[in-house]
Structure formats: C-alpha cells, structure tokens
Amino acid sequence: MSTVESRPGAPRPPAAVTREPAAEKPAKPFDRPRFLKLFIGLFFLFSFAPIVLVVLFSFNSSRSLQDFQGFSVRWYETFFESESLRDSLLASVQIALVTMLIATLIGTLLAYGLVRARTRASGALNILMLVPLVTPEIVAGASALLLFTQIGFELSLTTIMLAHITFSISYVTVVVRARLAAISRDVEDAAMDLGATRLATFRLVTLPALWPAILAAGLLVFALSFDDFVLSFFTTGESPQPLPVRIWTQIRFGVRPTINAIGTFMLVVSIVTIGLALLLPRLLGRRESGLKVLLGREGA
Amino acid sequence: MTENRFAATFLVPGGLWLLLLFVVPLLCLLAISFGYTDDLGEAVYGTRLDNYDRLLDPDYLPVLFRSVGFALATVVLCLLIGYPVAYYIAIFGGRWKTVLLALVVLPFFVNYLIRTYAWIAMLGDDGLVNGVLDTDLRFLNTPYAVIAGLVYGFLTFMILPIYAALDRMDPWLIEAGKDLYGSPWQTFRNVTLPHTIQGVLAGSVLVFLPAVGDFVSASLLGGPSEVMVGNLIQQQFQASDNWPFGAALTVAMMAFLMIWMVLYLRAAARETRGAEA
Amino acid sequence: MRSDLNRRELLQGGAGLAVGLGLAGCGVGNSDSGSKEKTEKPIKKRVDGDLVYFNYAEYVDPDLVKGFEKKYGVKVRESYFDSMSAMMAKLRAGIAYDVIFPSAEYAQRLIEGNLIRKIDRDRLRNVDTVYPHFDNPWYDKGSEHTTPYSMYMTGLGYREDKVTGMTGSWRDLGTADSQDRSFLLDDYQEAVGMANLVNGYKLNETDRDKLEKSQEYLVDLKPKLRGVSADTITNMASGQAYIQHLWNGDIVNIRYQVDNPEDFKFQKCKEGIPVGSDVFAIPVNAKHPGTALLFMEYMLEPEHAAQNVEWIGYPMPYEGGATEAFRGLVKDDPEINLTVEDLDQGQQFANLKGEGRLAWDEVWTEFKIS
Numbered sequence: 001m002s003t004v005e006s007r008p009g010a011p012r013p014p015a016a017v018t019r020e021p022a023a024e025k026p027a028k029p030f031d032r033p034r035f036l037k038l039f040i041g042l043f044f045l046f047s048f049a050p051i052v053l054v055v056l057f058s059f060n061s062s063r064s065l066q067d068f069q070g071f072s073v074r075w076y077e078t079f080f081e082s083e084s085l086r087d088s089l090l091a092s093v094q095i096a097l098v099t100m101l102i103a104t105l106i107g108t109l110l111a112y113g114l115v116r117a118r119t120r121a122s123g124a125l126n127i128l129m130l131v132p133l134v135t136p137e138i139v140a141g142a143s144a145l146l147l148f149t150q151i152g153f154e155l156s157l158t159t160i161m162l163a164h165i166t167f168s169i170s171y172v173t174v175v176v177r178a179r180l181a182a183i184s185r186d187v188e189d190a191a192m193d194l195g196a197t198r199l200a201t202f203r204l205v206t207l208p209a210l211w212p213a214i215l216a217a218g219l220l221v222f223a224l225s226f227d228d229f230v231l232s233f234f235t236t237g238e239s240p241q242p243l244p245v246r247i248w249t250q251i252r253f254g255v256r257p258t259i260n261a262i263g264t265f266m267l268v269v270s271i272v273t274i275g276l277a278l279l280l281p282r283l284l285g286r287r288e289s290g291l292k293v294l295l296g297r298e299g300a
Numbered sequence: 301m302t303e304n305r306f307a308a309t310f311l312v313p314g315g316l317w318l319l320l321l322f323v324v325p326l327l328c329l330l331a332i333s334f335g336y337t338d339d340l341g342e343a344v345y346g347t348r349l350d351n352y353d354r355l356l357d358p359d360y361l362p363v364l365f366r367s368v369g370f371a372l373a374t375v376v377l378c379l380l381i382g383y384p385v386a387y388y389i390a391i392f393g394g395r396w397k398t399v400l401l402a403l404v405v406l407p408f409f410v411n412y413l414i415r416t417y418a419w420i421a422m423l424g425d426d427g428l429v430n431g432v433l434d435t436d437l438r439f440l441n442t443p444y445a446v447i448a449g450l451v452y453g454f455l456t457f458m459i460l461p462i463y464a465a466l467d468r469m470d471p472w473l474i475e476a477g478k479d480l481y482g483s484p485w486q487t488f489r490n491v492t493l494p495h496t497i498q499g500v501l502a503g504s505v506l507v508f509l510p511a512v513g514d515f516v517s518a519s520l521l522g523g524p525s526e527v528m529v530g531n532l533i534q535q536q537f538q539a540s541d542n543w544p545f546g547a548a549l550t551v552a553m554m555a556f557l558m559i560w561m562v563l564y565l566r567a568a569a570r571e572t573r574g575a576e577a
Numbered sequence: 578m579r580s581d582l583n584r585r586e587l588l589q590g591g592a593g594l595a596v597g598l599g600l601a602g603c604g605v606g607n608s609d610s611g612s613k614e615k616t617e618k619p620i621k622k623r624v625d626g627d628l629v630y631f632n633y634a635e636y637v638d639p640d641l642v643k644g645f646e647k648k649y650g651v652k653v654r655e656s657y658f659d660s661m662s663a664m665m666a667k668l669r670a671g672i673a674y675d676v677i678f679p680s681a682e683y684a685q686r687l688i689e690g691n692l693i694r695k696i697d698r699d700r701l702r703n704v705d706t707v708y709p710h711f712d713n714p715w716y717d718k719g720s721e722h723t724t725p726y727s728m729y730m731t732g733l734g735y736r737e738d739k740v741t742g743m744t745g746s747w748r749d750l751g752t753a754d755s756q757d758r759s760f761l762l763d764d765y766q767e768a769v770g771m772a773n774l775v776n777g778y779k780l781n782e783t784d785r786d787k788l789e790k791s792q793e794y795l796v797d798l799k800p801k802l803r804g805v806s807a808d809t810i811t812n813m814a815s816g817q818a819y820i821q822h823l824w825n826g827d828i829v830n831i832r833y834q835v836d837n838p839e840d841f842k843f844q845k846c847k848e849g850i851p852v853g854s855d856v857f858a859i860p861v862n863a864k865h866p867g868t869a870l871l872f873m874e875y876m877l878e879p880e881h882a883a884q885n886v887e888w889i890g891y892p893m894p895y896e897g898g899a900t901e902a903f904r905g906l907v908k909d910d911p912e913i914n915l916t917v918e919d920l921d922q923g924q925q926f927a928n929l930k931g932e933g934r935l936a937w938d939e940v941w942t943e944f945k946i947s
Contacts, residue, residue, distance in 0.1 A: 036388045040400075043385055047407050050418030053428075054410060057421075063834055082639070084655045110314030117307035125311060127565060128318050134505060134561060136513025138530060139550050142537050143325035146547075149605055149670040150328060166321040169314055178464070198306045223409055238629050238656045238672050244411055249634040249657035263414035270409030274402050332605065341665060341686065341934075343605040363946045417811075425758065426816035438757075440817065441804045524761070524805045527945045535945070539765060540938045541662040543605065 051267065058260035075261035085262070087240035091157060095232075095242060096225040099164040104218040106165070107172025108210065112202070114173065115180045132170045140167060141234030148235065155237030163235045164228060168221040175220065179213035180206075215280055223273050227266065326554070333547035343543035351548035364556070367528040370443070370518075371511035374450040375458075375504050381451070382458035382503065387492075390466035391474070401463065408456045416449060416520050441523035449517035454510070458503035465499025466492075498568065505564045509557050529553050605669065615861045616694050616722075622701075626865035627652040628872055631664065631674040636727075637876075638888035645875050651868055668692065673862045676869040681854050682928040684723050685716035693858040694866060695721045701870070703877040706895040710920050711854075716928070723856040724873050727891045729824040730915050730923060731767055731851040734809070734831070736819045738840040747775045747846040751801045755819040761798070762822035763807040765941035766926050767851065768795060771822065772940075774849035780924035783933035792940040796947045805945075810834070813841065825913050826891030829906055833890065843913045852915070852923030854894065894920075 061070035079085055114126055132140070144163045148155060183206070191201045229244035236245055243266070247259060335346040389400045407415065422428045423439035430437060439445055469492070477491030478484075493500075515530030529549065536546030628645075634657040642653050656674075658664040661683045668677070668687075679687060687693045698704050698720055711725045733750060735743060742753035750759055761768055772791035773782045782788065803818070809827045812818035814834040821827075825843055832838035857876075859869045875881060879898030886893050892903040892915045907913040929937060 033388060033392050036384055036392065039384050040388050043381065044403060047404070049422065050415045051407050051410055053418040053422060054414055106314045106317055109310040113307050113309075113311035113314070115307075117304055117311060119304065119308050119311070121311065121315070125315050127561075128323070129314070130565070131561065132318070132322060134509035134557065135554070136510050136530060138513060138515060138533055138537070139326075139329070139554060140322075142533075142543075142546065142550065143329040144321075145666065145670065146328045146332060146543070146605065147321075147325040149666075152671060155667065155670050155672050162321060166317065169317065173314070198303065227409055227411055229411070229413065236656070237667075237670075238631065238654060238674060240654070241656050244413070246634075246657070247411055247413055249659050259414055259417070263410050267406075267410045270406065274405065274409070337934075338604065342669060345605070359943065359946055420811075420817075421815065424815050424817050520808075522804075524799050524802045532942070532945065535942070537666075538660050538662050540941065541665060542938055545938075 054260050054263045055267070057257060058264040060257060060260075063257060075258045076265075078258045079261045079265065082258075084240065085243075085246065085258075088243045088246045089265075091240040092226055092243040095157060095160050095164060096222045098161050099168055099225040100218045100222040102161075103165045103168035103221050104172050104214055107169045107217065108176050108214050110169065111173045111176035111180055112206070115177055129170050129173050132167050133174070135167075137167075137228075137230035138234075141231045144231070145234040155235060157237070157240075159235045159237060160232050160242060163231045164225045167231060168225060171221055171224065172214075172217040175217040176210060176213050179210055183209050212280075219273055219276060219280075223270055226269065226273075329547045330551055332544050333551050335544040335547075337542055337544060341541045346544075351545045352552075354545065355548055355552055363527055363529055363532060366526070367512045367530070370447055370450060370528060371508050373447050374454060374511045375508045377447065377451045378455050378458035378507050379500065379504070382455055383462055383500070386459050386463040386466055386499075390463055391471070404459055405456055412453055412516065413520075415452070416516070419449070419452070420520065440521060441526075443522070443526050445521040446518050446526050446528075449521045450511050450514060453514070453517065454507040457506040461502040461506065462496060462499040465496040465502075469495045501564060501567060505560070509560065512557060513553060612861075613691050616691050618694070620694060620696060620859065620866040620870055622870045622874070623867045624649050624651060624871065625867035627654055628865060628868045629673065629675040629863075630655045630872075631658065631667070631672075631676070632678045633657060633659065636678065636889055638885050640888075641876070641881055641885055644881075645872060648875070649868065649871060653872075668860060671862070673864050674860050675863040675865045676872055677858050677860055678726055678855050679858055680926075681714065681716045681856060682926050684856050684858055685928045687858060687860075688717060688722050692861050693722050694861055694863070696724070696859060696870060696873075698724060701874045701877060703874070703879065703895070706877065706879065706882075706897050706899075708894040708896065708917060708920070710917060711894060715925070717856075723858050724877070725894045726855045726857050726876070727826075727889070728852070728854040728894045728915055728920065729826050729891055730845070730853070730919060731762070731771070731822070731824055732846055733844040734813055734821045734823045734828050735842055735844060736813075736840055737842045738837070739819045743844060745844060745847050747771055747848050749844070749846075750820060750822060751798045753820060758803050758817065758819040759801060760809075760812055760818045760821045761802050761805045762809065763805045765937060767822065768805075768944070769937050769940050770851050770924075770926060774846070774851075774924075777848070780849060780851055781927040781929065781933075783929060783936055785936055788936050788940050792943055795940070795944045799944070799947065824891075825915060826889065828913055829890035839909065842910060845912055845919075850919060850923040852920055852925055854925075 056068060058075055059071050059073065060068050061072035061074065110125075110129060114122060114129070140163065144159070144166075145155075147153075148159050153159060187209075188201050188205050191205045192198065196204065227244060228242075229248055232242045232245050233248065236242060241249075243262065247262060250259065331345055332343055333351055334348055335344050336348055336350065338344050385404065389397055389404070393400050420427070420440060423445070424430070425436070425438060425440070429435075429439070473491055473495065474487060477487040481487045481490055512528075513530045513533070515528060515534045518526045518528045518531050519534075533546050533549045533553070536542045536549060540546075628651055630642075630653050632655070642655070645651075646653055658667065661680055664677065664679065665683070668674070677693075684693070701724070704724070707725060712720055714720060714725075717723045733743075733747070735749075735753070735755070739758075740753055740755045743749050744753070750761065753759075769788075769791060770780045772794045773780055773787070775794055776787070776790050778784075778787050778791070782791070804812070806812055806818075809818075809821050809823040810830050813821050813823075813827075813831045828841055828843045831841050835841065857869075857873045859866050863869060876885065877895060879895070882893050882895050883898035883902035886899050886902040887906065890906070893899040904911075904914055
C-alpha cells in the first residue's frame with residue numbers, strides 16, 4: 001500500500017546486480033537469520049494449527065469434534081449429497097465470479113482515473129475509495145439491507161453481488177493503482193506521438209501492461225467474495241444462501257462435522273485460486289512471478 | 301480531448317457506483333438513526349434524538365474504550381508478529397518468496413468461523429492443548445482470547461502492505477546502512493523502518509479500523525465482560541430488533557473511525573510529499 | 578438543564594436530515610402489511626409450486642424434507658435465519674417465503690400486522706392430534722393462522738458429575754459450584770425473563786422499578802459467569818460449560834454428541850418455567866401457499882412427527898407418535914420431558930409492545946455494557 005513510487009537519491013547499483021533476486025544472502029555474520037527463522041517457524045505453526053485440525057477432523061469417522069476416532073469420508077458425502085449445500089456452493093461461486101468481473105472492471109477504470117486525472121473530485125474520490133476498506137462489515141451489511149428494503153429491491157443473489165462489488169472495488173483500485181504508478185508513461189507518450197488516440201493507447205498499451213495486476217486483483221476479489229460472511233448474511237434473499245452464511249446458521253444451532261468438510265473444500269478452492277493468481281502471469285508469457293506483478297515490482 | 305478529461309471519464313463508473321451503493325446506504329443509516337421502532341418492531345423514520353441521547357450515557361464509554369483498546373492491542377501484536385514475518389520473506393525469502401507468501405495468506409481463506417471453532421476445540425478447558433500438556437489453563441472467555449482471535453483474523457492485512465513496502469525497497473539501502481551504522485538494530489531503525497513506514501501505516505489502518513467494529517471474535521471467544529461496539533451493534537440489528545438505535549451506534553462509531561482515517565490520509569500524504577521532495 | 582439544551586442544539590441539525598428526506602413517519606419495509614383481506618383468502622390444499630422454506634438451520638429432519646419432495650414432486654428451497662429478528666428483517670424486505678417458523682409471540686405480532694394468512698386447519702389430516710392447549714392459544718385466537726410445530730421449556734443444563742450445589746432454583750446458575758464454568762443464554766428474552774422469575778415477578782414483567790431489580794440481579798450474576806452464549810450445545814458437549822442456561826431440547830442434542838450422556842441433566846427451576854412454542858405460518862405474500870399447507874400436513878403425520886422429534890431432539894405437541902418418541906428419548910430423565918401440565922402451568926413470553934419492549938432492551942443492553 002506504499003504510495004512512494006520512486007526513490008531518488010538511492011545509490012543505483014550496476015545493472016548486472018539488479019537482475020538477481022533482491023534477497024541474495026549477505027555475508028556479514030549478524031545477518032544470519034537464526035532467530036527470524038525460528039520466529040517464522042513458530043508463526044506458521046500457529047497459523048496452520050487450526051487448519052490442520054479442520055482438515056483432520058473432516059475425515060473423522062465419528063461425530064465428535066474433539067476426538068479423532070477413525071478415517072472416513074462420510075462428511076464429504078453428506079456435503080456433496082446435500083442439495084441445499086451444493087446449491088449454496090454454486091451460489092457462492094456464481095456470486096464470486098460476477099463480483100470479480102464487475103469489480104475488476106470498475107476498479108481498474110477508477111485506478112486509471114485516480115492516477116492519471118487531476119480533478120477537483122480526485123481528492124474526495126480517493127478518500128471515498130479508501131473508506132470501504134476500513135468500514136466494518138456489519139455497517140456495510142446493515143446499510144445495504146436498509147437501502148434495498150427501502151427501495152423495494154428484492155433480495156436475491158443480485159443484491160449480494162451488488163454489495164460484494166461495492167466492497168471489492170477498493171481492493172482492485174489499490175492493487176491496480178500500485179502497478180499503474182510503476183508503469184512509465186514514456187511508452188504511452190510514444191504511442192500518442194505516433195498518432196494513436198488516447199483510447200487506442202489505453203487499449204493497446206496501458207491495458208496489456210496492467211493486465212497481470214488486473215488478473216491478480218480479480219482473483220483476490222474472487223477469494224474474498226467466496227469467503228465473505230457478514231455482507232452476504234445481511235443481503236441474502238431466499239435460497240440459495242451463499243456457503244459462509246449456511247455455515248454460520250449451521251454453526252449456531254449445533255455444529256456438525258460437515259462443517260470441517262466444507263472448510264477443507266474451501267481451502268482446496270483457495271489453494272487453486274492462489275495458485276492460479278501466481279502462475280497465470282507466468283503462463284501468459286511474462287517471466288516474473290505473479291507475486292511481483294501483484295506488488296507492482298515488475299520491471300522495477 | 302485533454303488527457304485530464306479523458307482520464308476523468310474513467311472516474312465516473314467507480315465514483316457513481318460508490319456514491320449510489322456505498323454513500324447512499326450510509327445516509328439511510330444516518331436517517332434511520334433519528335427514528336424509532338413501532339409496535340410491530342418495524343423501524344420508522346422520524347426526527348427523534350432519543351437514540352443519540354441514550355448514547356451520551358457515560359455507561360457506554362467503557363465499551364468504546366475496550367473496543368479501541370482491543371483494536372490497538374491487535375495492531376501492536378500484528379506489527380510485532382507481522383513485521384518480522386514480512387521482513388524474513390522479503391529479505392531472506394529468495395526463491396521461496398512466492399511460496400512463503402502464499403503460505404501466509406492461505407489460512408486466511410479458510411472460513412474464519414471454521415478456523416475459530418478449530419481454535420476453540422484446541423484451547424477449550426478440555427481441549428487439545430490442555431489435554432496434551434495436562435494442564436488446567438484457561439484460555440477461552442478471556443480478553444486475551446478475543447485479542448488473539450482478532451490478531452489471527454487481521455494479521456494478513458498487516459503483513460501484505462509491509463511486505464510490499466519492504467520488497468519495493470532497494471536492498472542496497474540496507475547494505476549501505478549496515479556500513480554506516482554497524483549494528484543491525486541501528487540499520488533497521490534508521491534505514492529500513494523509515495522506508496517502510498508507509499506500509500506500516502497502511503497495515504495499521506487496515507487492521508485498526510475494522511477491528512474496532514468486529515463482533516465475531518468477542519462473540520465466540522470472549523467472556524461476558526468482553527463486549528465490543530460491534531457486538532452492541534450486532535445485537536441491535538439481530539436480536540433486539542432495534543435498527544434505529546443500532547444505526548445511531550454505527551454512526552457514532554463511524555464518526556470516531558473517520559477521524560483516524562483522516563489522520564492517516566494526512567500522514568500518508570505528508571510521507572509521499574516528503575519522499576518526492 | 579443547560580448542558581442538555583446544548584446537546585440538543587448540537588444534534589438538531591442532524592434531525593433536519595430526516596425531515597428533509599420527507600421520510601418521517603415512514604416505516605422501513607415493504608412487507609405489504611395492513612390489508613386484512615389478503616390474509617383471509619382461503620388457501621387450496623394442493624401443489625402449486627416449489628416450497629420456499631425459511632427456518633432455523635437443523636430444525637427439520639432433512640430426510641423428511643427429501644421425503645416431502647419425492648411425495649409431491651416439488652423442490653424445497655431452504656434458507657435459514659438465526660434469530661427472530663433476522664427473520665423479521667427478511668420478511669420486511671419483501672422476500673416471498675411460503676412457510677416460516679416464528680415463535681409464538683412473533684406469530685402474534687405477524688397476525689396483528691396482517692402478515693400471515695388464515696389457514697383452514699381442520700382440512701389438515703391428523704390435526705386432531707395437536708394438543709388441545711393449542712386450539713385457541715393466546716397468540717392466535719381460534720388457531721386460525723398457525724399450527725404449532727415444536728415446544729420447549731427453559732431450564733438449567735448441568736453436569737451431574739462435575740457440579741455440586743444444585744438446589745432446584747434459577748439462582749443455582751450463580752451459586753452452584755461449577756468450577757467457574759457457568760454460562761447464561763445469550764437471549765435477551767430468556768435472560769431478562771429468568772431474572773424476573775428469580776425476583777418473584779411474573780415472566781413478562783414490564784414495570785420499570787421491578788425491571789431495575791432484575792437488571793441488578795443480572796449485573797451481579799455477571800462476575801460469576803464464564804460466558805454469555807447461544808452456542809449451548811457446543812459449550813456443554815465440549816466440556817467448556819458445566820452449567821448452561823438452555824432449552825430442554827438442547828440437552829437431548831448434547832447427549833447425542835457425548836460419550837457420557839447420563840451425566841448431562843436438566844433442571845426445571847422452582848421459581849417458574851418459561852415455556853414456548855414455534856409454529857408453522859404462511860406469510861401473506863407466499864407464492865405457493867398450497868404446497869405450504871401440504872407441508873404442514875405432512876409433518877403432522879404421526880410417523881413423520883416421531884421421526885422429526887428424534888432428529889431435532891425437541892418435543893412436538895402432537896399426541897401419539899410424537900409424544901411417545903420424545904418420552905422415549907428422555908425416559909431416564911423424565912424431567913426433560915415437557916408434559917401438558919408443564920404447558921399449562923408454565924409461563925409464556927408475551928409479545929411486549931412499545932415501552933415494555935424498550936425497557937427490556939435497555940435492561941439487556943445495560944447488562945451487556947456493565
């Protein structure tokens with residue numbers, strides 16, 4: 001989220017050295033990161049402990065959430081056999097896809113406008129764009145429900161999508177903006193000198209350069225929407241309800257181990273999503289990893 | 301068409317969307333905060349100040365202080381844990397940077413509720429930890445459990461901006477710093493930290509503001525004393541069926557948060573101007 | 578007081594907003610309330626489309642739902658709420674559900690608001706098995722709009738093997754020795770109601786002075802509580818709670834999940850037993866009321882009711898299969914059983930209006946923030 005784009009005055013090392021990965025192991029003794037390594041190890045331990053538990057107990061043969069009594073896939077069977085759970089899963093995917101497409105579109109446009117345009121509204125829009133990021137979801141959900149109820153807009157998957165998009169735009173804008181700011185305008189100026197219209201320049205020069213960031217942001221939005229609970233809870237209509245809402249209502253009235261099967265499944269989906277986010281730019285012919293693209297480091 | 305006009309049109313869809321679907325609902329919320337509930341329990345618009353009057357009762361202050369306190373503790377812990385993690389990955393990650401970062405983010409995508417219930421199974425009085433260590437430690441239903449839950453939920457929001465800032469930093473600066481300052485701590489304090497302060501600020505804001513309004517953590521992991529503003533709001537909307545009062549609480553909370561938002565933006569702008577100078 | 582005036586002046590500006598919007602007096606919602614004719618249109622008992630079902634999660638045996646789908650060749654579209662408030666919010670938002678499951682006092686509210694339809698109960702098979710207690714209930718005169726679905730009573734669940742000092746009183750929640758694992762139910766109705774009973778008042782007491790005493794009781798209770806939670810089943814089954822304020826059906830569900838069910842007991846408290854019921858209702862804007870009626874009838878069938886009782890762990894107020902089934906579930910601990918005498922003697926939560934409701938809400942909020 002750093003908005004510092006260049007570092008004037010920094011010693012510029014010879015070109016050959018910059019091509020190496022930023023983390024070449026330094027030789028000085030006090031740099032040996034023993035303590036840090038231990039710290040990271042502990043961090044990942046705590047981070048993954050509940051995950052391991054969830055995955056483990058999803059295969060528990062008994063109903064207990066405390067004692068593991070044997071291996072079984074019955075909870076997965078329950079999950080996949082339940083029509084309402086399947087419908088919920090499909091609904092979540094649907095919502096996440098549409099949210100991803102529209103939020104990415106609007107967010108990218110907004111990012112371009114914020115970086116390249118200097119209008120009186122820019123400052124206000126900048127703030128407006130940032131507010132959803134820090135608004136507690138319960139506020140967002142309650143106000144959205146209030147609005148829809150007020151204007152008589154029937155609650156449905158559409159209302160959930162509308163709410164999700166509203167809160168995803170900001171994520172896209174922030175990611176794309178970071179990338180956009182790192183793109184040199186020289187190429188754009190060159191294109192226009194050669195006679196291309198602004199629109200054509202945007203389409204043929206800027207957009208392709210932004211593309212990996214847009215994709216990465218889109219996948220981030222997909223994952224966030226897929227896991228969102230509070231917003232969905234307020235804006236969901238009658239069935240099917242998105243998966244996290246189902247989980248909440250199920251959790252409150254008797255936790256059944258199917259929850260763990262659902263959780264493990266969602267984990268797998270997320271792994272695939274993140275994997276795509278990181279590998280796709282590479283597959284699209286770029287040499288750097290998707291990670292660098294996401295952070296605007298490509299070509300830096 | 302000037303470049304400005306061209307780029308400005310790009311602002312329209314986003315601006316319009318946010319205005320209609322973000323600002324307007326918040327205005328509705330503001331309006332209903334002046335209302336009341338009728339006999340059917342339905343919220344009715346009005347011009348009453350009863351809800352705000354009720355808020356001015358000093359009994360509500362402890363809840364606000366607690367929410368802010370928990371959120372601050374969360375930010376501090378996220379910084380203490382998140383910065384080293386981000387630092388390690390950015391500086392020492394090497395080829396594994398991508399994988400490590402993915403591992404950091406991955407647990408975040410298992411539904412938060414499910415993860416929390418797993419923690420409860422682990423930390424319960426008769427849970428795994430107490431069972432394995434054969435102790436009788438009380439983890440749950442304490443303020444510490446709530447803060448731990450908050451940290452667990454928001455840590456990623458701290459790690460990512462700091463990582464981005466560290467990654468964007470020229471590694472030669474650290475090398476130069478080491479030559480200049482000699483000790484790792486001094487280097488960190490005088491070189492690394494100032495250059496990553498934007499990331500720290502951004503992460504802090506991304507953690508602090510939503511944490512104040514969180515209710516899930518306190519609801520699942522806290523005891524009867526651990527009631528946060530978010531819990532009160534949720535209660536009004538989902539149990540007491542008192543939307544006008546819930547709206548008033550929300551407006552008050554948002555007003556409070558906006559102050560910090562503005563401070564952050566001023567600080568961020570100052571840093572940007574300072575760096576560009 | 579001067580300072581009051583200043584505060585008011587400061588806030589006056591904001592009030593202008595609502596006035597400016599011209600919305601003062603308008604309710605939030607388009608549930609189309611007010612028209613009594615819509616509620617009185619008779620419903621033909623026949624399949625007229627898929628069933629749109631809105632209930633608590635895990636509150637109907639999914640096998641029965643599948644059976645219903647098969648029998649009538651319809652789909653049941655399920656969605657869930659987790660509180661009456663959430664249910665009302667969605668109803669007000671105008672969603673067209675076919676069958677909903679409000680609690681008795683909410684049913685009364687819905688009837689008064691002309692939000693649920695009249696049903697000709699006599700046309701349902703097996704309706705004669707419904708307990709006579711529900712023929713002309715306080716919340717639905719003449720039983721014209723609802724059919725009871727389940728019934729429950731509130732008490733204290735406790736671990737007989739871990740707790741000492743249970744004396745048959747509500748006060749045990751604070752005084753019995755539970756090794757600091759006592760939980761209050763996170764439900765403002767149940768909590769405030771219990772406090773009223775403890776003080777010897779009636780369950781639905783709304784007198785402000787008396788409510789203050791109840792509030793005091795709750796606030797004094799707080800330090801002795803480990804938690805305030807609605808996760809009753811998980812709390813006790815995981816051993817986190819040794820005493821939990823809960824409903825009798827919860828104990829049955831807990832026993833299903835643990836290795837030592839005989840240690841989990843239910844105490845009916847001497848100061849008074851809150852008794853409640855959840856009912857079937859068909860909202861006024863239901864698109865397939867015929868199918869809804871068929872669903873009610875389907876659940877009334879003795880074998881289905883018995884099967885449902887065993888799955889949800891709660892008693893259903895129908896004579897025959899359902900009653901037998903629940904009695905069988907709790908035969909070792911008959912105090913968990915909700916008998917007709919309990920129904921008649923227990924106190925039921927009323928639909929509090931206006932000032933009373935606000936007063937209860939304030940007690941609860943004060944308790945939470947204290």
